[in-house]
Amino acid sequence: MPIMLKMIDIFGSIRSLFKVQRVSEDTLIFRLHYRATVALLLASCLTLACKSLSGSPIHCEAAGSVDKIVLETFCWLHTTYSMVHAFNMSLGQAVPYPGVFNSKAVVHGHGPQPLVKQHKYYQWVIFALLFQAILFYTPRWLWKGWEGGKIHALMMDLDIGICSEVEKKQKKKLLLDYLWENLKYHNWWAYRYYLCEVLALINVIGQMFLMNRFFDGAFLTFGIDVLRFLESDQEDRVDPMIFVFPRMTKCTFYKYGVGGEVEKHDAVCILPLNVVNEKIYVFLWFWFLLLGALSFMTVVYRIVIIFSPRMRVYLLRLRFRLVRREAVETIVRRSKMGDWFLLYMLGENLDTVIYRDVMHDLANKLASRHHHSVPGIKGELQEA
Structure with missing residues (x-):
């Protein structure tokens, strides 16, 4: 309860960014950077923080005698992954979820693999949003x-x-x-x-570039993929947001068995925070596009x-x-x-x-x- 009250106080302090100032020292476009955008980033950061505090950010399940808390902690710290070829398989028949496949090969969720898409970003989203807010307020x-x-x-x-x-x-x-x-x-x-x-202006362009690199180049064609998905028969196409923000991923966990041999546990993990991450970054991407265009015209x-x-x-x-x-x-x-x-x-x-x-x-x-x-x-x- 004290943590939630503290969060409410912090949310209330964000309102000060929207207070009408008596003295106007800059222009409307400039205020969009350090008021609207900073408030949006801080609100997103606090929303994710509240979501993490009110529930587990990851839920994993594996066959065998593996402690659930140990498994989820390991998969959160050492990242999860998806199988690249499993994104295009028929959902509900060949795979239970896009990117989730029963790999028989030795796959380490935290090691580089050519057929594996690593998911490392979810540990850093809150810190990245806070850092973005600082950068947007710096010119002000x-x-x-x-x-x-x-x-x-x-x-x-x-x-x-x-x-x-x-x-x-x-x-x-x-x-x-x-x-x-x-x-x-x-x-x-x-x-x-x-x-x-x-x-x-440089900050907006730089943050869009870093956001694209942060998500392995997925945002360059993200807007086009979303529009194509909305215009087409959605049952025949995979939601492009699943490639960037998967809700279900895999994790490989190794432990010693009772006989001293190494046991491999192939776990399936659900990332509930990605539902919120998806909405935040989709909005931020198009907001940055608009803000970048307005800032360029201002220059x-x-x-x-x-x-x-x-x-x-x-x-x-x-x-x-x-x-x-x-x-x-x-x-x-x-x-x-x-x-x-x-x-x-x-x-x-x-x-x-x-x-x-x-x-x-x-x-x-x-x-x-x-x-x-x-x-x-x-x-x-x-x-x-």
């Missing part, structure tokens, strides 16, 4: 340190918009003074966030922003309609890409009317400085 951890609370500090409660005019005027002046004095000094700050987005989007000031103007106009077009063009022309990113993130957090006033005041100051320094010349949009 890096950005949280690099961002340093800059956006929250510059907000100064201006996201509420309900305050006295004197206080509002003072805070807007402080924000405007900071933007004016630190203009063109935010490139490195923005590029570090872009680096975190690239790391998030392409960032590249376009870096090399296209006109795109920055378009995006600011598209997102913040209250800001005049000439003000946006002036700011983008006189600033750099890092300043654009900071202004965009501030716009996501500040009150819309206050943000409009700050942008207009900043544009007027920039236009006035340029008018006094280079009279009569209209500047072009500056490349960051």
